[in-house]
Amino acid sequence: MSQNEHDIYEEHVLDHYEDPYHRGALDHATHADEGNNPLCGDVIHIDLKMDADGTIKEAWFEGDGCVISQASASMLIEKIEGKTLDQVKAFSADEMLELFGPKLTPNRQKCCLLSWRVLQSAVHSPVDDGDDSSPDFGGPSLSEES
Structure with missing residues (x-):
């Protein structure tokens, strides 16, 4: 393992990967979305459970993938709880990488930014309460060309 690869697996990264914050489904979510990184799977x-004022009361994630994608999702979910919609929208990709x-290399940045991209679309994706008349296609594609 090179020094760079070793740096990626810092203790706080492994802590979030091995003991993620709020991993699982959230009953009665008000907003939700899903995305993938087709390059690495x-x-x-x-x-999300947002109140009428647009404050995130609860946030949970589920997923599969590399240490970076899963650990960064855990870090993001922990960071955004209690934040307002405006604060979430203002949270930039650079801040996510920070x-x-x-x-991270550009390809690994995509792993890290996946949860950030899903969050940015989830806040605009209210959960439909049992009305199955509309097709569920997961919203717009989050895949990026490289």
């Missing part, structure tokens, strides 16, 4: 689903910590 990472998948993230985010459930939150993660270790410097």
